[in-house]
Amino acid sequence: MNNELKISLDKIGRRFNREWIFRGVDYHFVSGESYAVLGPNGSGKSTLLQVVNGSLTPSEGKIDFSLNNQPLDIEQVYGQLSLAAPYLEVIEEFTLSEMIDFHFKFKPFLPGFDRQLIIDLLAMEKSRNKAVKYFSSGMKQRLKLALAFCSDTRILMLDEPTSNLDNQGITWYLSLVQKFATNRLLIICSNQEHEYSFCNHQLHITDYKK
Numbered sequence: 276m277n278n279e280l281k282i283s284l285d286k287i288g289r290r291f292n293r294e295w296i297f298r299g300v301d302y303h304f305v306s307g308e309s310y311a312v313l314g315p316n317g318s319g320k321s322t323l324l325q326v327v328n329g330s331l332t333p334s335e336g337k338i339d340f341s342l343n344n345q346p347l348d349i350e351q352v353y354g355q356l357s358l359a360a361p362y363l364e365v366i367e368e369f370t371l372s373e374m375i376d377f378h379f380k381f382k383p384f385l386p387g388f389d390r391q392l393i394i395d396l397l398a399m400e401k402s403r404n405k406a407v408k409y410f411s412s413g414m415k416q417r418l419k420l421a422l423a424f425c426s427d428t429r430i431l432m433l434d435e436p437t438s439n440l441d442n443q444g445i446t447w448y449l450s451l452v453q454k455f456a457t458n459r460l461l462i463i464c465s466n467q468e469h470e471y472s473f474c475n476h477q478l479h480i481t482d483y484k485k
């Protein structure tokens with residue numbers, strides 16, 4: 276397959292102080308596939324995601340990234356990665372327009388997209404000049420999702436993607452998945468089935484507790 280991006284975990288483990296959160300994770304994530312990382316609250320889903328996206332180092336084991344079987348280094352991976360997560364902050368002082376412009380200084384837009392199309396996708400025309408600090412929690416979540424989905428990256432990582440979203444927001448999230456997640460490598464940390472039921476692989480953190 277052309278442009279196959281692969282993330283290979285080789286006996287990955289992570290601990291905080293003396294507590295192992297998970298150990299012995301041997302797994303491959305491949306572009307074009309969608310993965311649900313599952314487990315109860317506090318089981319280590321976010322920790323695994325942060326290890327996979329390079330924001331935490333593994334305490335043991337090795338993680339490799341490759342494109343068409345050629346190794347990629349972590350700087351190249353960052354340019355290919357979008358993340359929406361509860362612990363990812365938006366810049367509260369910025370207006371919506373400024374936040375979009377700031378984000379897309381670092382990541383390219385999906386082909387055909389621009390600031391206005393993202394505002395339209397969010398249905399937030401009236402809030403374009405409103406500071407993000409005045410957004411509701413659901414509006415902030417929608418913004419994080421739109422920024423991640425509409426960046427032209429091969430890897431899309433979502434942690435609890437529908438937190439703070441109402442039913443309409445959940446439907447909107449599912450439409451983003453349909454429109455913008457195909458052919459990418461999608462990893463979703465969740466314990467709510469509606470967020471991940473379409474994923475074709477499941478990784479259960481509880482399988483890696485030792």
Ligand SMILES: Nc1ncnc2c1ncn2[C@@H]1O[C@H](COP(=O)(O)OP(=O)(O)OP(=O)(O)O)[C@@H](O)[C@H]1O
Pocket residue numbers: 291292296314315316317318319320321322323464466
């Ligand atoms: N920086 C840290 N220092 C110490 N312990 C931590 C740290 N980050 C996470 N932990 C612990 O690691 C465990 C796993 O946490 P994590 O947030 O990965 O779980 P989770 O499955 O994503 O949970 P949730 O479903 O509630 O979001 C928890 O026991 C947590 O307290």
